Amino acid sequence: MHREGRAAPGLPRLLDAVLSVGTDLELRSTLQHIVDSAVELTGARYGALGVLDADRTRVTDLYTAGLDEAARELIGRLPDGHSGLLGALVREPRPLLVPRIRTDVRSVGFPEGHPAMDSFVGVPVRVDSQVFGNLYLTDKQDGTPFDTDDLSLLRVLAAQAGIAIGNARLYETARLREHWIEGAAAVTTALLHGTSADDALMTVADKARTLSGAAAGIVLQPTGDSGMEIVAAATGPGDDAADFLGTAIEPGSPVLDQLLGGEPVFVDDSATDDRMTTVVRSRFGPSMLLPLQSGGRLVGTLALPRRPGDPPYTGVERLLASQFASQAALAMVLADGREARERLAVFEDRDRIARDLHDLVVQRLFATEMMLESTRRRAANGASAVPGMDDLLGQAVDELDSTIQEVRTAIFALQQPPADAPTTVRGKVLRETAGAGALLGFAPSVHFEGAIDALVTEPVAKQLVAALRGALAAAHRRPGVTSVKVRVDAKAPLPDGREGVRLTVEDDGEATEGGARGTVVTWQSPL
Structure with a gap:
């Protein structure tokens, strides 16, 4: 009669506890819920769930019920499962029922500040046939010791707890795996984007x-x-x-x-x-x-x-x-x-520059040479007073000067380190024009006058690059642009008579309001 009287009222509580421990997929919440459900199911005063390490030799984490923060602080360091009744359950993972703790030979007593406890019941919690931890209960609220009915209820709850823990671990593993996959994808994206x-x-x-x-x-x-x-x-x-x-x-x-x-x-x-x-x-x-x-x-x-x-x-x-x-x-x-391919692209671009030097600059020098040779011959034949001789020689000199500037620009481009951002004014101007060339479909021509890098200070250089960027962007928006000429003069006379730096950007695009074809943008600043 005693067993039937206990089983009937305990069954609804057991069903409620079994259903409740599987409602949460977060592992820590699930473990705490198991302890709380066990205490409520059996009417225990204190409860704990000790999680074992991978070798199942010691307790690494302990979830408790019935102890407030003040009581936990008085206890100090929580047991690790090496000794006492907790250690016995760790060493031999099987149900353990102790009506009187103080009379059991396996008991080692309680540390100072630990609440007094009289009766004990504990069962192992298994997940996929492996011991995950142990569920302990001490002292009933009504003062009676735990009996076999309590042990049976706790064993059923422990079996259901193992299933709930397994589900929570699977969910936690899946969520953790998702975070690592997202992290790996983010790293890959970052590394492959420059x-x-x-x-x-x-x-x-x-x-x-x-x-x-x-x-x-x-x-x-x-x-x-x-x-x-x-x-x-x-x-x-x-x-x-x-x-x-x-x-x-x-x-x-x-x-x-x-x-x-x-x-x-x-x-x-x-x-x-x-x-x-x-x-x-x-x-x-x-x-x-x-x-x-x-x-x-x-x-x-x-x-x-x-x-x-x-x-x-x-x-x-x-x-x-x-x-x-x-x-x-x-x-x-x-x-x-990717970096190696980018360096290869730079080297290929240098090959292109070298071909340009050969195909354009050298041919231009050869043509100028022919012009000067023709002039020399005419002068040698007594034609020194031929009309236009001075203009012809002046044109030849201008051509040579222009060619020298182009050679200097090309040589500087070849000297730029492949992977380094330019730090000189020349380098910054060339970088801007090269970037604009990708949008325009052709490379703007660039000419420098004077010691640009020595004369132009950093603040002025920032303004110059900003003005250049705006002029190139405007040229890109203008219809009919087939060529852009950029000129930077570090010894240009300013309106107040001082020397300064002048930027001139000229393109052959259509005017915005029906004006003449070709637009010139000028920016200047004192050094």
């Missing part, structure tokens, strides 16, 4: 740090002496990435041997692991060091250290981070290939 080599390393480090919840994202690259050196670091608030830059792993380190061999390294505590030899290891706890490798080529190592006391990386986190590192390494290799 990011520089240094920015690429920082992008990988910062994104990996955010996704993994690490204290820092660090990229190391091989050095000439078979070691590795930190070349990029991304940190959270309160840390300075500059503290890590330049830190090296010396040749011969066990960690280095694994990394250079393309093997990942997983460390539970950087400060105490003998394989870690860097001077910054004492600042971190659990860490992952993942080779950035693609197609057999090792481009670096991605290190993701957490703070001391943070939870170690799970198997799922290790797998997803390794996949991210492989994807990032591939993107870095592709980005290097």
Whole structure:
């Protein structure tokens, strides 16, 4: 009669508890809900769910019910499952019912500040046949000890809790995988859209740090002496990435041997692991060091250290981070290939410039030479007083001067470093005209007068480039433009008599209001 009287009122509560523990897909919320449901189902005063580590030897996290924050602070450090009744359940994962805790030989008592507890019941929680943790209850609200009916109810709830935890873990894994995939896609997009080599390393480090919840994202690259050196670091608030830059792993380190061999390294505590030899290891706890490798080529190592006391990386986190590192390494290799193609394009453009020098400038010099030769012969034949002789010689001199300017411009273009942005005034002007040439469909001609780079200051250069950009944009919008001439004169006389810099942009486009064909834009400024 006693068992039937207990089962009937307990069944509705059991059904409610079984249904409620599966309503949440967030793992931490699910675990807390399980403890709360167990306490409510059995009428217990205190409850706890201890989550075990991967080796199932100690408690890594504890969810409690019946203890407020003040009580938890009095207890201090929560049990780790190495001793007492909790340790017995960890070592032997099977249901455990203890009517009187103080009389059980496995009990080791309670620490100072811990509330007094009399009876105990505990059951293992299994997920896919593996022990995930243990569910503990102590003391009933009515003062009676736990009995076999309570144990049976708790076993049913634990079985349902295992299913709910499995579902929550699957959902959490899927969500985590989605975040890592999105992060890898964002890194790939950034690297393949013109990011520089240094920015690429920082992008990988910062994104990996955010996704993994690490204290820092660090990229190391091989050095000439078979070691590795930190070349990029991304940190959270309160840390300075500059503290890590330049830190090296010396040749011969066990960690280095694994990394250079393309093997990942997983460390539970950087400060105490003998394989870690860097001077910054004492600042971190659990860490992952993942080779950035693609197609057999090792481009670096991605290190993701957490703070001391943070939870170690799970198997799922290790797998997803390794996949991210492989994807990032591939993107870095592709980005290097893109840069190589861009450098090749620059070299091809230099070949074009060289052909232009040969086909245009040299021919122009040859024609001028013929003109001067003809003049010389006429003068030698006594025709020095031929009408127009001075004009002819003047024209030849002008042609030579113009040609010299074009040669100087072409030579300067050839001297520009392929991957560097120009820092001189000449370089900035040439960059603007080259960019406009892609829109216009032809390259504007550019002439420089005077020592442009020596005379034009940086503030004036900014104004000059802005005026040039506006004039080129206007030429692009004007119909019928087939040629644009740009002239920069660093010794131009200004209206007030001083010397200054003058920019003249002339095109042959149609006037906007029916005026004559050809438009001239002039900008000038004192030096």
